[in-house]
Amino acid sequence: MKKIVIVLLIIPFTISLTSCKINWFGQQYDVPWWVIAVPVVVFSAIVWFAAGKHIASKKYVCPKCNKTFYPKWWQAAVSIHMNDDRVFRCPHCGRKGFCPLSIKKED
Numbered sequence: 001m002k003k004i005v006i007v008l009l010i011i012p013f014t015i016s017l018t019s020c021k022i023n024w025f026g027q028q029y030d031v032p033w034w035v036i037a038v039p040v041v042v043f044s045a046i047v048w049f050a051a052g053k054h055i056a057s058k059k060y061v062c063p064k065c066n067k068t069f070y071p072k073w074w075q076a077a078v079s080i081h082m083n084d085d086r087v088f089r090c091p092h093c094g095r096k097g098f099c100p101l102s103i104k105k106e107d
């Protein structure tokens with residue numbers, strides 16, 4: 001989540017740049033803003049996707065109905081979390097709230 005905050009701070013900063021002068025071995029280059037912004041956006045998308053996929057590979061348990069489920073990766077990437085608990089809507093009973101990680105290894 002800290003990475004996402006950093007990216008959110010970087011994006012307005014890069015967009016506010018119209019061009020950027022770079023000194024490279026005594027030669028000066030004008031770099032348009034998108035040369036910086038595009039890799040930043042692509043990188044943040046990859047980080048978001050990787051983080052979501054990583055979280056979605058874990059099994060969570062609903063505290064109301066005690067059923068386990070795997071969250072969708074896009075939900076996992078944007079979900080609020082506290083330690084290992086994350087806010088998900090249970091696909092079984094529809095309860096929305098903090099769901100702890102399942103410690104059970106079976107199924």
Ligand SMILES: [Zn+2]
Binds near residue numbers: 062066094
């Ligand atoms: Zn449930």
